[in-house]
Amino acid sequence: MTAFELQHCLMSEAEVLPLLEGKRETLGRRVMDPKAQVVAEFSKSVRVPGYFPPLPELRQQLLTLVGLLDEPAPDLHEIRDIEVAGRNGAIPARVYRPTDSAAPLPVLCFFHGGGWVQGDLDSHHGLCARLALWSGAMVVSVDYGLAPENKFPGGVDDCLAAYRWLRENAGEIGGDPSRVAVGGDSAGGNLSIVVSQQTAAAGQTPPDFQLLIYPATDFATTTRSHAELEDGAIIPRDRINWYMNQYLNGDADKDDLRASPGRNTDLAGQPPALFLTAGFDPLRDEAKDYADRLTEAGVSTTVHEYPGQIHGFMMLAKSLPQGLDATREATDYMKRQWDLY
Template sequence: MRLRLAVEVMAPILLPARAVVGGLEQYNARRRNVMTDQATPPKLELSHTALSEDEALRILDGHRIRRGSRVMDPKAQIVGEFVKSVRVPGYFPPLPELRQQLRTMVTLMDEPAPALPRIEDIRIPGAAGEIPARVYAPHTTRALSPAVAYFHGGGWVQGDLETHHGLCARLALHGDALVVAIDYRLAPEHKFPAGVEDAFAAYRWLRAHGRELGADTTRVAVAGDSAGGNLSAVVSQLAASAGLPVPTCQVLIYPALDASLDTESHRELADAHVIPRERIVWYMAQYLGADADTVDPRVSPLRAKRLAGQPPTMIVTAGFDPLRDEGHAYAEALRRAGVDVVYREYPGQIHAFVSLTKAIPQGLTCTLEVAEYLRKRLSA
């Protein structure tokens, strides 16, 4: 189904009024197209995010974004250019508005969640109080199902049970596993290590009490995207350090793994779609504050000195994502430590594409690939 809303209608939802002056007209007048084949990019509207690939190529009219051998997926390019067009560089709206922007974007650009026999909101005990969570059960007749603790993305600042509802439901359905989405505390109200503490507490609880939900506590994976990929990697490392059972496997989707931001992809894609460098730096500042140690493995899992004994891992990256190279580096570090790793780069994709499956169909392809990995690993 195509999105028919004009950008003039949607822009005030995505941004505060003072940040919308001129909308896409202003964007199309000022855009310096340094990453495309030609000098003047096409005019974009929100309805273009729901076009077929052939229609998207026609709208782009040859203005394809390239980096070396990588060519951006035309659907991803239209989404990314639209996101950039309705943002004002250097401006970050108040937190409630910022968080609503992500909810709105996912509502518009992600496919609806599939129906499941059971979806249930629960609360899990944590060190600082109860942690909201949501259970996605693909079966009602099976006694026990393997489980996945899922940690959402959003820069540790945005994201909640609603923004990742569709993704978690799809993973449960196609991965044949009970998925438990964890609504960990967000920054800046709750700075590091609050999110880590919640994620680790939720994993330990699922291991100890998952049978109450219908989970086989001997088969528990962790998974997450972006900041949630960071938390998944941290949970696996903390479990190993504490002498606890490590997850059966872990899936890290375009994970944030090194707070130094010092990789070729960070330099090459500083003006990236969705998460340009200024945005990543801002997210990190909200999460860490001024006194955090950025080489602490709980912040930068890539900096861990010991990775032997980590669980089998799948890492997904996007070719036009500043986080790309740290994901690849972590895959290589795990392999050197003897860990079984599946590394998958989607070379034409942008950050967050797995959560935008209506606008970027390859997000669904990736979701199904992740689900199949989980299904095989958890049934072994």
């Protein structure tokens, strides 16, 4: 295999294809997208298996990767940082308002990914801005507390508090408190599911819908895709296990429905859900399993797998243009749910 470097990740598909001739990555009937294969090989080349840098360096790595491989955030009418009330003090958040309309806008409460350890308002800045611009809705990105400084269920508590704050106070920032949904990628998808389940269980108003981008749903990691992609791009098994050890207090937490919401047997009152998954993602099958269970419970559920893609592709859109296609799909779903056409 060619030793791929950063510049290869920014080449066009036409330029990449000759480098991959006779070397395309496959998984059953799936064929990895050529640009995704280059990014996957590059990510593996810079990773030392079993080694994890100090937290500040690790967190900066994600910001650097996104800065190099994601499209810049589009201009919006308003982008500003705020604080929302949490159980243990103020939680930083960022408001994305796409229009100068005086009418209150529906709100997507967004929880970023990063294994509950990485990620912040800046790592998902481009994705959140595109979600707001292309949907016409407001997006509020929540900077929940990260592990290991904030162990489970700290992040859950922050996300629940932020959602509840928007349901009561969205009008203060130009949002409509009667129209609030949740969404997020990877760990953020997990937190979106947990917020949906916990609010319904408490008899509170659940989110209008769930936008679930390759979500983690179960800490068992026993699905076929976890076995097939143990050395997968972006989140190989050793990294998944490391994230787990940073976030959870011990093995007993794996059984807690606030950590593994895919195990919940009571799905009554769950809001509609859109799942966007990737064929070469270890999380692929646990997301599909939960989607199937929602469908069986009578919840309106849509699943779209991008069969040739890898974990994280929606925030690496400069290198992986299908990330923009998936974002368009997400915003079309938001428009339909909120009748924003």
